[in-house]
Amino acid sequence: MNKLWNTITEHIVAPTRLTADQLLGLLTPIGRSVHMRRHAASVIVARVQLISALFALLVPLWAVVDVLVFDGITATWLVLLRLVSAGVFVALAWPREVSATRPYTQAVVMLLIMLMVPPLFYLVSLQIIDPVGLTDSQRLVAQLYTFMPTIVLGGLAIFPLTALEILLFSLPVLGIALTGMTSGGAELALDQHGAALWFMLMMMGVAMFSGMSQSHYMESLVYKAMTDPLTGAYTRRSGTEALELMFRLSSMSGKPLAVAFFDLDHFKTINDNYGHEAGDHALCTLVERLRGTLRRGDVLVRWGGEEFIAVLPDMPADQMPAFLQRLRGAGFGTRPDGTPLTASIGVAESMADGVMDWPALVELADQRMYAAKHGGRDRAVLPGELTVMLEGAATAATPTAASAG
Numbered sequence: 001m002n003k004l005w006n007t008i009t010e011h012i013v014a015p016t017r018l019t020a021d022q023l024l025g026l027l028t029p030i031g032r033s034v035h036m037r038r039h040a041a042s043v044i045v046a047r048v049q050l051i052s053a054l055f056a057l058l059v060p061l062w063a064v065v066d067v068l069v070f071d072g073i074t075a076t077w078l079v080l081l082r083l084v085s086a087g088v089f090v091a092l093a094w095p096r097e098v099s100a101t102r103p104y105t106q107a108v109v110m111l112l113i114m115l116m117v118p119p120l121f122y123l124v125s126l127q128i129i130d131p132v133g134l135t136d137s138q139r140l141v142a143q144l145y146t147f148m149p150t151i152v153l154g155g156l157a158i159f160p161l162t163a164l165e166i167l168l169f170s171l172p173v174l175g176i177a178l179t180g181m182t183s184g185g186a187e188l189a190l191d192q193h194g195a196a197l198w199f200m201l202m203m204m205g206v207a208m209f210s211g212m213s214q215s216h217y218m219e220s221l222v223y224k225a226m227t228d229p230l231t232g233a234y235t236r237r238s239g240t241e242a243l244e245l246m247f248r249l250s251s252m253s254g255k256p257l258a259v260a261f262f263d264l265d266h267f268k269t270i271n272d273n274y275g276h277e278a279g280d281h282a283l284c285t286l287v288e289r290l291r292g293t294l295r296r297g298d299v300l301v302r303w304g305g306e307e308f309i310a311v312l313p314d315m316p317a318d319q320m321p322a323f324l325q326r327l328r329g330a331g332f333g334t335r336p337d338g339t340p341l342t343a344s345i346g347v348a349e350s351m352a353d354g355v356m357d358w359p360a361l362v363e364l365a366d367q368r369m370y371a372a373k374h375g376g377r378d379r380a381v382l383p384g385e386l387t388v389m390l391e392g393a394a395t396a397a398t399p400t401a402a403s404a405g
């Protein structure tokens with residue numbers, strides 16, 4: 001079964017492989033990390049600006065065709081419509097910074113506005129052009145406008161969007177196209193409506209496939225640039241960027257942000273007794289276990305050699321014991337001699353600790369990690385200096401119950 005899955009995903013998203021979790025991430029943006037969301041948002045904003053700049057030039061230029069083909073009044077209305085559309089495109093193309101706090105919202109709004117202009121142009125053009133008594137050339141130009149919603153659906157393919165996003169962006173465009181078809185009078189017969197709809201749905205499918213591949217490719221590149229090659233955790237540099245953004249977002253939304261600082265106990269003895277490779281293996285196992293426990297949207301950072309921090313958005317201090325229970329269940333892996341690998345953990349939470357910025361939050365978690373070390377290791381110190389013992393945490397096969405003291 002696994003082999004079949006790998007073969008399928010290898011061919012679909014070659015040259016990279018796709019895990020079930022990654023596939024879920026391509027279907028819906030829910031749970032995407034802030035980093036990925038910000039990268040996707042900056043790609044979307046940049047592309048919207050580029051296409052809008054192009055359309056800001058092309059849309060008024062096409063007025064020459066309207067003037068040559070249609071009568072004076074129709075051409076005047078169409079030219080006016082073109083000027084309004086070009087104005088919207090100019091506004092979208094205008095140089096601007098990607099929002100530091102709400103990049104995704106900005107990207108969605110800009111993309112939606114850009115996508116709605118051509119279908120709305122088509123809808124209004126139906127009111128301007130009288131379908132009765134059109135000459136051949138007038139009919140040809142008018143029919144070209146009916147393609148606008150379809151072109152927009154195809155255009156979605158150049159954005160790194162998930163399947164759900166493509167669907168949501170397509171719905172208003174399809175709605176306008178249907179409205180246009182039903183108000184287009186006798187010019188478009190029902191059989192043509194069917195073909196046009198079928199074509200639009202196909203375009204939507206192509207856009208979905210392309211958007212998902214782009215998202216996956218973008219995420220792979222971003223992932224490579226941001227992660228530590230040994231463990232796959234975020235590097236300290238990308239981790240601090242994520243922390244800064246997540247702290248700002250949590251302050252704005254009034255939600256708590258927690259940081260758990262992990263330091264493996266007596267890690268040096270693994271290197272000394274079994275070699276550096278065994279030490280590397282232990283670090284990778286730790287990250288794998290932590291990953292299994294963290295939620296989508298949590299961020300795991302390799303802060304230093306055998307020090308890691310987990311950034312946990314929307315995690316109030318009173319949920320920490322449950323979080324530690326889950327950690328205990330997964331364990332941190334074993335030493336080469338089979339004994340459990342243990343860690344000392346310091347946890348800080350923005351609201352319970354009343355900290356004003358992310359460096360203070362990390363500093364506090366670090367201090368509590370040291371308190372856990374000095375208290376005897378293999379334990380966690382939480383806000384309010386509550387200590388949670390973690391004995392046995394590393395025995396992956398036989399998780400034990402937590403005891404707070």
Ligand SMILES: Nc1nc2c(ncn2[C@@H]2O[C@H](COP(=O)(O)OP(=O)(O)OP(=O)(O)O)[C@@H](O)[C@H]2O)c(=O)[nH]1
Pocket residue numbers: 230263264265266267268269271275276277278279280283304305306373377
């Ligand atoms: N194998 C391996 N070892 C590393 C890596 N990065 C740091 N280390 C080692 O991690 C060890 C950290 O040792 P210490 O800071 O003395 O801490 P410890 O032995 O874990 O003891 P306590 O923290 O006091 O429990 C050092 O020996 C580093 O060389 C790495 O990427 N791979």
